[in-house]
Amino acid sequence: MDITLPKGVGYIIKELNKNGHEAYVVGGCIRDILIGRPPKDYDITTSADPDEVIRIFRKTIPTGIRHGTVGVVTTDGIYDVTTYRADGEYINSRYPANVIFIDDLVEDLRRRDITINAIAYNTEKGIIDPFDGTSDIRGKIIRAVGNPILRFKEDALRILRAIRLATTLNFNIEEKTLFGIVETMDGLQFISVERIREELNTILLSETPSRGISMLFQLGVMKYVVPELMPMAVFSQFNPHHDKDVLGHTLDVVDHVPAKLHLRLAALFHDCGKPGTFTVDRNGTGHFYGHEKRSVEIAEATLFRLKYDRKTIKKVLALIDNHMVSLDMKNELKLKKLIRRLDKENINDLFELKTADFVSKPESSGTKLFEISALRDRMMEIIERKDPLEIRDLAVSGQDVMNLGIREGREVGRILNTLLEKVLKDPKLNHKETLLDIARKELQE
Structure with a gap:
């Protein structure tokens, strides 16, 4: 299968290959292309370590170098290039304590969350799909890579990602993956509210948000997302x-x-x-x-x-x-x-x-x-x-009222609100002298 990649992506892969390294486009962009949706971004994975990536390319940004990610600047944008890696033990159901750079693409794909996100591609080798994500795309299935309980215990945010993908793609969640979500959802208590909010937002902005919200309720996950509901x-x-x-x-x-x-x-x-x-x-x-x-x-x-x-x-x-x-x-x-x-x-x-x-x-x-x-x-x-509706629409300002001899800010506000109330009832009163006359009478009372 031939996939047309952006010019900058093709350039990065070609340069890495030329220097003796493997390189593939990976993850969500390939998933979206195979589904027929325009990718939001392109991620590249490579056997080159971060130092080598920085050496090969003239302009780079160390966006996440601790985890092996370097931003490479090209003529058509900045693309993340990440070294093949294996994750160490996860902390608080979210982050690996350390990452180990490796030189095996399949092992790199093995650590990913969902099979449809564990697909790689380059123009020379074509599709690399060791976990049969392409079949799951055809079957409209969300399936964890390997043991779902282990995947979700490693990173509980993957639970919300699975539900979000099922919602936005209108896919079903595979049985073992579903049970894995129920078994491990307690890990969501360690996920930041910002991450939870962003997953909720994506579900809400999908074509049929009710499907995702229903899943959150039916699986019991809502108690970690918006328990108030x-x-x-x-x-x-x-x-x-x-x-x-x-x-x-x-x-x-x-x-x-x-x-x-x-x-x-x-x-x-x-x-x-x-x-x-x-x-x-x-x-x-x-x-x-x-x-x-x-x-x-x-x-x-x-x-x-x-x-x-x-x-x-x-x-x-x-x-x-x-x-x-x-x-x-x-x-x-x-x-x-x-x-x-x-x-x-x-x-x-x-x-x-x-x-x-x-x-x-x-x-x-x-x-x-x-x-x-x-x-x-x-x-x-x-x-x-264009009837006056706010204090700023009045023909007089706070300074005009202060010029009547008022210096106390609260009293100025009271007068302006009184004038607005009268103008809301009768917009014809909204003339400077008329309003100042009303204000003078208010001060005399």
Whole structure:
């Protein structure tokens, strides 16, 4: 099989061969090419040790030289070149205590996690596949290399990688590999939250994220990933507006929102507060009054624990907090305050979330979809009119207010907020002299 490699990759392999060393493209890039997906990057493995790689190439970067990796700079990019190696004993289910450089490609491939990631290629030798990863690609199977329990005990992050690959590739996890995950998942307690977060993000941004999230729950792995979501599992709603339990509904919503991280996170957490707010009325109907506020509390604590950036957290919390907003809202002052709570950039995302929330329920009428669209249109009309919505939109500044003789910062803020409240009710008041007159009257009271 002939595979077209980037110019820089071909150059690196050719130079290593010319100097008496083996060299192959390896891992995820070959897997993706065989599946028919464009590779995200290309990794090269070689029998040359790091010092030899540095000697051969004019410009290199010691990106991970302790583990045998050198970045080689070419005309079309920087490519990682890693020496064949065997890993020493692993520490805390994550990192090898030491690595041993070897000169055997098959032994290097043997230490890798999944068979479809243990395939090598160069133009001279073609495909090198000692663990039959190509058959697993054809069979759509995720299979650990060798003994899955040993693989996952060495590095527990491989558990999440296996689930992530099964999700993003729409593959099944082979039976022994599945049992290996269940047997060794306790090792995930040693994995950093940053690594867990990145695997979760990739699952959420896949074509069908519900599949990966379901696997995390079904295998019991979720208790190490986002334990805060565990109460949603098999929690019946006892409500005519829902034909699924809380988790089942949530998975539908996650699948129905566009693949934007903050939106998928908002969908994942939007109902997580339901188990903690559940009540049953005298007719046996379940209710979840104020669940959106409880969901915000859970999401905020969880996202900070997983070290998401503050901008993402703010967007997620705004969407969750407002996902139950009434569709009958017509009062412009209330609409403007809703826009302010959301920020303009989140309005379309809110309605994506509300639409996904609705279509994931058993209701069949299109009336609700029309109402969602109509509320969005009312809000967009206010924005397009460019009505003042923030203090920065006022025709006066903090300095203007201070020029009236106020020096205390809190009082300046109070006056500006009072002016904004009046302008929200009547945008025609937004003229400098008019606002200053109002401010003077406020000071006299």
